[in-house]
Amino acid sequence: MTKSLPALLACLLFSACTSSPKVSEPGAKITSSETKPLVGAFEVQRTVLSNGLKILVLEDHSSPTFAYQTWVNVGSRDEVMGKTGLAHLFEHLMFKATTNHPEGEFDRILESAGVEDENAFTSWDYTAYIQELPKDKLDLIAKLESDRMVHLAVNDQSFKTEREVVQNERRFRNENSPDGMIFQDLYELAFTRHPYHWPIIGYEKDLASMTSQDARDFYRAYYSPNHATIVVVGDVSNDDVVKTIQKYYGGIAAQNSPVHAILEEPAQTKVRRKVLPLSIQIEKLTMAYHMPGIADPDVPALMVLDSVLTGGRSSRLQRALVETGIASSIETSPMEQKDPTLFIFECNLQRDRKAVRAENVILHELSKLAHQLVSEAELQRAKHRAEFSFYQRLDSAGEKANFLGRYETMTGNFETGLEIEKKMMTVTPQQLQAVVQKYFSPRTRTVVTGVIK
Amino acid sequence: MKHVQLKIAAITAALLCLSSTAFATEVSFENDDSLPIVHLNVAIKTGSVSDPVDALGLTNFMGEMLLRGTNLHTKDQIDEMIDQMGAQLAVETRSEALIIRGAVLASQLDPFLSLLQELITQSNFPDDEIKKLKSEVISQILEEDSSDQKLAGLKFSEFLFEGHPFGKPILGKIKTVEKFKRDRIATHYHKLVSDNLLLVVGSGDAKEAKIDAWAQALGKLLPHGNPDLARVPVPVTPNEKRLLLVDKPGRTQTQLTGGQVGVKMTDPDFFPLYVGNHAFGGGSFSARMMDQIRVKRGWSYGAYSYFKFSREPRSWQFYLFPAAKDTPDALAYTLKMIQDVHDKGITKEEFNFAQQSLVNSSGFLYNTSAKRVENKLNERTLGLPDGFMKSYGSRISQVELSQVNEALKTFLLPDRLSIVVLATAKDMKAKIAKAAGIREDQIKVVPYNQE
Numbered sequence: 001m002t003k004s005l006p007a008l009l010a011c012l013l014f015s016a017c018t019s020s021p022k023v024s025e026p027g028a029k030i031t032s033s034e035t036k037p038l039v040g041a042f043e044v045q046r047t048v049l050s051n052g053l054k055i056l057v058l059e060d061h062s063s064p065t066f067a068y069q070t071w072v073n074v075g076s077r078d079e080v081m082g083k084t085g086l087a088h089l090f091e092h093l094m095f096k097a098t099t100n101h102p103e104g105e106f107d108r109i110l111e112s113a114g115v116e117d118e119n120a121f122t123s124w125d126y127t128a129y130i131q132e133l134p135k136d137k138l139d140l141i142a143k144l145e146s147d148r149m150v151h152l153a154v155n156d157q158s159f160k161t162e163r164e165v166v167q168n169e170r171r172f173r174n175e176n177s178p179d180g181m182i183f184q185d186l187y188e189l190a191f192t193r194h195p196y197h198w199p200i201i202g203y204e205k206d207l208a209s210m211t212s213q214d215a216r217d218f219y220r221a222y223y224s225p226n227h228a229t230i231v232v233v234g235d236v237s238n239d240d241v242v243k244t245i246q247k248y249y250g251g252i253a254a255q256n257s258p259v260h261a262i263l264e265e266p267a268q269t270k271v272r273r274k275v276l277p278l279s280i281q282i283e284k285l286t287m288a289y290h291m292p293g294i295a296d297p298d299v300p301a302l303m304v305l306d307s308v309l310t311g312g313r314s315s316r317l318q319r320a321l322v323e324t325g326i327a328s329s330i331e332t333s334p335m336e337q338k339d340p341t342l343f344i345f346e347c348n349l350q351r352d353r354k355a356v357r358a359e360n361v362i363l364h365e366l367s368k369l370a371h372q373l374v375s376e377a378e379l380q381r382a383k384h385r386a387e388f389s390f391y392q393r394l395d396s397a398g399e400k401a402n403f404l405g406r407y408e409t410m411t412g413n414f415e416t417g418l419e420i421e422k423k424m425m426t427v428t429p430q431q432l433q434a435v436v437q438k439y440f441s442p443r444t445r446t447v448v449t450g451v452i453k
Numbered sequence: 454m455k456h457v458q459l460k461i462a463a464i465t466a467a468l469l470c471l472s473s474t475a476f477a478t479e480v481s482f483e484n485d486d487s488l489p490i491v492h493l494n495v496a497i498k499t500g501s502v503s504d505p506v507d508a509l510g511l512t513n514f515m516g517e518m519l520l521r522g523t524n525l526h527t528k529d530q531i532d533e534m535i536d537q538m539g540a541q542l543a544v545e546t547r548s549e550a551l552i553i554r555g556a557v558l559a560s561q562l563d564p565f566l567s568l569l570q571e572l573i574t575q576s577n578f579p580d581d582e583i584k585k586l587k588s589e590v591i592s593q594i595l596e597e598d599s600s601d602q603k604l605a606g607l608k609f610s611e612f613l614f615e616g617h618p619f620g621k622p623i624l625g626k627i628k629t630v631e632k633f634k635r636d637r638i639a640t641h642y643h644k645l646v647s648d649n650l651l652l653v654v655g656s657g658d659a660k661e662a663k664i665d666a667w668a669q670a671l672g673k674l675l676p677h678g679n680p681d682l683a684r685v686p687v688p689v690t691p692n693e694k695r696l697l698l699v700d701k702p703g704r705t706q707t708q709l710t711g712g713q714v715g716v717k718m719t720d721p722d723f724f725p726l727y728v729g730n731h732a733f734g735g736g737s738f739s740a741r742m743m744d745q746i747r748v749k750r751g752w753s754y755g756a757y758s759y760f761k762f763s764r765e766p767r768s769w770q771f772y773l774f775p776a777a778k779d780t781p782d783a784l785a786y787t788l789k790m791i792q793d794v795h796d797k798g799i800t801k802e803e804f805n806f807a808q809q810s811l812v813n814s815s816g817f818l819y820n821t822s823a824k825r826v827e828n829k830l831n832e833r834t835l836g837l838p839d840g841f842m843k844s845y846g847s848r849i850s851q852v853e854l855s856q857v858n859e860a861l862k863t864f865l866l867p868d869r870l871s872i873v874v875l876a877t878a879k880d881m882k883a884k885i886a887k888a889a890g891i892r893e894d895q896i897k898v899v900p901y902n903q904e
Contacts, residue, residue: 114813
């Protein structure tokens with residue numbers, strides 16, 4: 001018999017929440033309310049209820065619809081070894097039965113109401129449930145979402161079927177995907193202690209041994225108003241949204257937060273490397289350096305560096321790798337995560353080219369950036385590209401809600417995302433050079449190469 | 454993620470204004486000043502169907518070359534100009550359209566329009582760039598083999614549309630791309646890039662009149678072309694059920710896709726079939742395929758059926774990706790479901806639910822300027838009447854159950870499906886032959902990396 005999550009977490013949980021009833025308060029009060037600018041004429045109203053629930057509302061009356069997103073402050077970072085993949089598996093279970101609605105009814109009601117883009121996703125640091133609906137369905141979605149925050153009923157049969165679905169998703173995203181396998185190995189190599197070590201979707205052996213009781217324990221521990229932010233963007237009024245959410249979520253009590261002692265990742269001191277033989281026809285190079293978490297003051301300069309390296313057609317690595325016939329594509333990603341994370345390089349080689357050649361080119365370009373200041377013209381191009389990308393990320397109600405929910409959940413306020421954008425526009429050549437020198441030592445890289453089997 | 458979403462590729466135009474007169478360039482632009490960016494698509498209304506049979510991939514290659522050198526600027530200079538503007542320019546090739554997709558900060562619109570006109574009218578196809586692009590495209594073709602999902606989709610198109618232009622791979626084949634030369638590319642450019650095949654569609658923080666004036670000026674710089682370039686023969690569904698097994702080593706999961714020739718969106722049966730398909734495999738968790746394959750049995754993360762559209766009937770296909778161990782059962786059950794829906798149709802309850810869902814969500818087909826732009830692009834390149842996508846809600850609400858079931862019975866051809874299974878062939882061939890009801894010796898097996 002597999003141990004349940006609270007038992008496994010015994011040494012990690014400061015205050016486990018295993019049996020306290022979730023519905024206890026008659027109605028949560030508003031404890032704070034403020035208005036903050038987003039971009040252009042758009043403003044965001046932030047309201048916090050006494051049960052800890054945060055509400056972000058952005059009124060945009062350009063279409064008779066709205067996006068409704070529920071961001072829960074839990075992800076694979078909150079799991080423990082032996083139970084990897086539980087946050088994601090649980091996300092799937094949230095679409096099963098509640099004590100008020102039999103299995104399938106949640107989807108049927110929303111589909112019948114004309115829902116668009118109904119989905120959910122789990123990351124290292126958060127889980128989000130998203131929908132877009134016609135404007136007159138606010139009451140309906142608040143009622144359904146609040147119901148599954150408190151009344152989910154996970155039974156053995158639905159757990160087993162959904163676990164099989166997740167195992168198939170794992171085959172799809174990891175086992176049978178060269179990029180998925182490379183990414184899993186990259187994080188496993190780069191993180192030795194921190195929970196970013198394991199894949200969000202979990203290990204097969206952990207999924208296979210999980211039980212419905214694990215899921216119920218996880219639900220009790222993490223799904224409560226004080227762990228959630230509701231983001232509503234679209235043809236709504238802030239007052240209506242707050243009243244509706246108070247009506248449906250106001251009676252749900254806050255729960256003690258499990259205090260999960262996240263282990264700090266020790267500094268990497270030497271190169272870590274793995275070669276994966278795969279069913280591919282061109283080689284693949286994935287390489288990463290450690291970088292700080294999202295709230296660190298160095299992040300804006302690292303974002304600009306991303307743009308300098310691969311942000312456009314004239315970017316450094318595009319020219320050094322693609323224009324020279326070594327690679328067919330090169331991308332960089334400064335990961336936006338709560339804890340110190342990775343700055344990742346992904347490169348698909350051209351036919352008959354070797355990954356090691358691309359690796360040397362990247363090292364050379366990083367060395368140049370560490371020793372020579374970028375020109376003002378190159379920096380300006382990088383900032384223009386970054387500015388354009390920022391606006392692109394706010395191009396629809398769903399994307400605006402995603403921006404708000406992600407930063408609010410990861411850092412406690414969405415203004416962090418705006419601050420990063422603002423500071424990026426003031427990054428100097430000296431600051432750019434400083435972050436390259438600080439984070440991109442050749443000794444501290446992790447390299448996973450996909451080679452032709 | 455809860456599930457992978459598959460969507461129909463189109464929406465409509467509520468606020469778009471279209472101007473089209475004899476020899477005038479077709480333009481539609483929607484002002485949207487909520488963000489300081491402008492999206493602009495310049496399309497040629499024919500795509501990979503125009504590839505000569507001995508030069509597959511030529512349309513895409515020519516389109517990519519438009520961004521790689523003009524009489525005035527080298528590729529390096531062009532790239533720097535684009536980045537300096539905070540702009541994006543990329544080429545998308547479809548069967549029926551070549552689209553240059555552009556986007557720029559509104560403050561940089563003037564230099565962007567000037568550069569875009571230069572790229573379209575003064576490309577000079579430099580030999581050194583042709584050589585570089587060949588190497589990149591060949592690598593992209595090889596990279597496509599690494600994605601099981603993408604590879605299964607490509608193999609299905611080739612298998613179903615054997616010999617028809619819809620079966621042509623957009624990027625081409627390695628052996629055809631290797632042969633491209635400057636003269637051939639330039640000739641293809643002069644054939645395709647013409648005023649009467651030109652379409653400009655966009656939205657953003659700019660005046661419609663400004664974009665219209667720019668587009669008309671662009672059209673005047675181009676020659677007249679042959680509108681028949683977009684025409685293709687009507688494809689025909691093969692006469693018997695067939696199965697292609699694409700052999701890839703080490704698969705723990707199978708890509709399973711199959712189908713037949715589809716229907717035009719302007720066909721009288723289109724909306725009844727659309728409702729019927731939504732109930733059968735339309736991506737909803739309440740659809741039969743998702744309910745039976747994923748929810749009830751856990752066999753696959755997703756199970757869908759959908760139409761692909763073009764100017765002629767394209768395809769109706771199903772798709773699922775079960776574990777290797779469940780593949781024979783999942784295939785047999787899917788084929789049984791197709792036979793059942795052909796024979797008995799959908800139920801009254803399924804019909805009511807599908808119709809209500811589709812009508813209530815139809816507003817999302819055109820609720821943003823980006824979607825309206827995409828609709829206009831689709832309407833113009835697929836030969837649909839103006840506002841077609843906006844009519845979805847009202848057209849679907851008029852459909853009756855009897856129409857749906859009659860249309861399904863006439864349209865679906867369970868005995869003539871083309872099926873592609875991407876899996877590790879060892880130990881699989883006999884089982885899937887039995888599941889599909891096809892003799893084992895009639896199943897063709899090809900290695901995954903065979904062109």
